[in-house]
Amino acid sequence: MRRIAVIAAEIFCVVGTLFGVGVIGTRVEESSGGALAATATLIAPAGPAFSIWTPIYLGLLGYAVWQALPANAVRERVRSTGWLAAPSMVLNAAWLLVTQQGWIWVSVVVIVALALTLGTLVQRLTRETAASTLERILLDVTFGLYLGWVAVATCANITAALVDSRVDLGATANQLVAVVVLAVAAGLGVLFARRLGGRWSVAAAMAWGLAWIAVGRLGDEPRSVATGIAAVVAAVVVLLAAQRLRDRRTPSGESSPRLRAV
Structure with missing residues (x-):
């Protein structure tokens, strides 16, 4: 049932994406x-930032x-995250479908909810290291990038909802609030590093989004x-x-499994 749920969720995710990119929607x-x-x-990232969705x-x-492969289905690491991966999709x-309707606050x-789901999922991945390079890429890297980007996107989404609701504090105050929001995003990055063992995939995705916010505001x-x-x-x-x-070492001088994660 879990494997079927993930596949069904992926199909639904593809349909939603077709709406989001304008193939069958706006x-x-x-x-x-x-x-x-x-x-x-x-707080809106410049257009090229969204290319991170491709990987x-x-x-x-x-x-x-x-x-869905039988050999992977029985592993505890896969079992404990599957029921979170499906709802994330x-x-x-x-x-994407909600934004098509213009329901900005619902979005x-x-x-x-998506950010909380992904945060829980990636935290569960820290309990055990990946058994193969392929698993590391498909689980750790994929959902790490997913979480990092969604964390930045959440800040941007909330800001967009406020602006759409005609919240305007004036030019100077608006910039001050934007700086505070970015400080919160940085704080989330630090929290993720501590809770998730300094995963590069999460940090890289957050840095990517933040860098493109900088590009947008400076150019x-x-x-x-x-x-x-x-x-x-x-x-x-x-x-x-x-x-x-990641620079922290165990007393034996070896990196802990949690810190070796990507």
Whole structure:
């Protein structure tokens, strides 16, 4: 049942993605009245940032097939995460379908649920190391990237909902709030490093999203040097936090299994 649920969720995720990229629906940046466009808010990443979905979606597809193989189905690491992987795919598709309807605040609820689901899933992956390189790529790397990107996207989504609700504190105050939001994102990166053993996949995805926020604010509208610099600093903090955790050694001098994770 778990394996079937994951495959069904992956199919639903593909359908939702077709809506999100505009094949059978409206592209995300054009949905919800443009509230989620790259130039809509100070926390919106520039357009190229969303290319990170390519490795994530390919990883999810590979994972759905891999976890269905009998040899993998009985492993505790796969069993303990499968029932979280499936709803993460469903929530991802649900977010895309909700934004098609312009329900921006509902999309906030969905993406927060998605972030919590992924956080729980990746934390369970720290209990045991991957048994093979393929497992490491399809489970650890895929869901690490997924979590890191969704963490940044959640901050952007909440900001978009507020702006769409006509919350405007003025030019200076808006930039100050944006800096605070980016500080929160950096804090999440540090928390993830501590709780998840300094996983590079999580840190890299967060740094990627934050870096493209910087690109958007320094090179496109709405321009904000303060926000751009804060985004760069946040990205560096996230990467340094992951590196610091990975540099820690066990008393024997060997890296612990948890810190060797990607």
